[in-house]
Amino acid sequence: MSIQFNYRYGIAAILLFLVEVFIATILKDIFFVRAYLGDVLVVILLYAFVRSFICMDEVRLILGIFLFSCMIETAQYFNIAERMGFERGSIMYIIIGNSFSWIDIVCYAAGCMILYGVAKLKS
Template sequence: MKLKFSLKYFLLTIVIFFVEILIATKLKDIFFVRAYLGDVIVVMLLYTFIKSFFCISNNEKLILGILIFSCCIEFAQYFNIAEKLGFQPGSLMYIVIGNSFSWIDILCYAVGCLLLYLYVKIQPIQKASD
C-alpha cells in the first residue's frame, strides 16, 4: 500500500457522498432506500475514499477490512458510543457514527461488500476484452 492520489476514485467518492446526502435528506421517507440502500452504498463510499488516496493491490483485503470496520462501528452503536463520546443527538458526528444497532445493517454492509467484490473480480475481465 502506497500513497497515491486517484482522481477517478476521488470523483466517485464525491458522487457517492452526494447520493448518500440525497438519501438522508430527500429520500428519507422512502423506507427501503433510507433503511437499506444507504447502508449498502456507504461501504462503497469508504472503498472509493480509501482508493482515492492509496494504491492498494489487494482489493479483496481492503473490502474485507471495510466490512470489519463497518461491523465494528455497528457493534459500537449497540453500546451507544456516540453518546459516550459526548456527541449530542442530531449533531453531525452523532448521525455519522449512528445510534442504533441493527443486524440488518450488518447484512446491508455485507451486501455492499459483496457487490464491491464482484466489481473487482469483473474489472480485470473487462480490461482484457478492451
C-alpha cells in the same frame, strides 16, 4: 500498497457522498432507501474514498471496510455516540449512528459483495 491520488475514485467518492446526503435529507421518508440502500452504498463510498488515496489489494481493502463497518455497528450497540457526548442530531451523532441492527451488517456485506464482484470482473 502505495499512496497516490486517483482522481476517478476521488470523483466517485464525492458523488457517492452526495448521493448519501441526498438519501439522508431528501429521501429520508422512503424507508427502503434510507434504511437499506444507504447502508449498501456507504461501504462503496468508503472503498472509493480509500482507493482515491491508497492503491492496495482490493480483497484486503474490502474485508477491512467490512470489519470497520461491523465495528461501528457494534459501537452503536453500546450507544457510543451518546457516551462520547454527541448530542442527538449532531453531525457526529448521525455519522456514528444510534442503533444496532443485524440487517445493517447484512447491508454492509451486500455492498462488499458488490465491490468484490466488480473487482473480479475487472481482473
